[in-house]
Amino acid sequence: MLRGEDPELLSREYGVTLADINLWRDQFIESGTDGFKRNPDDSKLSAAERKIGQLQMELELTKKKNELAAKLRRK
Numbered sequence: 001m002l003r004g005e006d007p008e009l010l011s012r013e014y015g016v017t018l019a020d021i022n023l024w025r026d027q028f029i030e031s032g033t034d035g036f037k038r039n040p041d042d043s044k045l046s047a048a049e050r051k052i053g054q055l056q057m058e059l060e061l062t063k064k065k066n067e068l069a070a071k072l073r074r075k
Contacts, residue, residue, distance in 0.1 A: 001025055 011018045
């Protein structure tokens with residue numbers, strides 16, 4: 001795009017919005033290649049999201065186990 005390619009054509013070709021392409025262009029112009037590097041906080045956020053997912057799964061399994069145990073006690 002910096003070489004003169006039409007942003008609308010790029011948008012259609014890669015299946016992203018024109019707004020995203022313009023945002024990425026602006027970020028690149030402002031920060032160069034450093035603008036695309038991940039922020040260290042991003043990895044912490046990803047790790048926290050994974051942990052939340054793991055804890056949600058454990059909670060669901062515990063609930064199912066407790067429901068099953070309650071059913072067996074009633075019998």
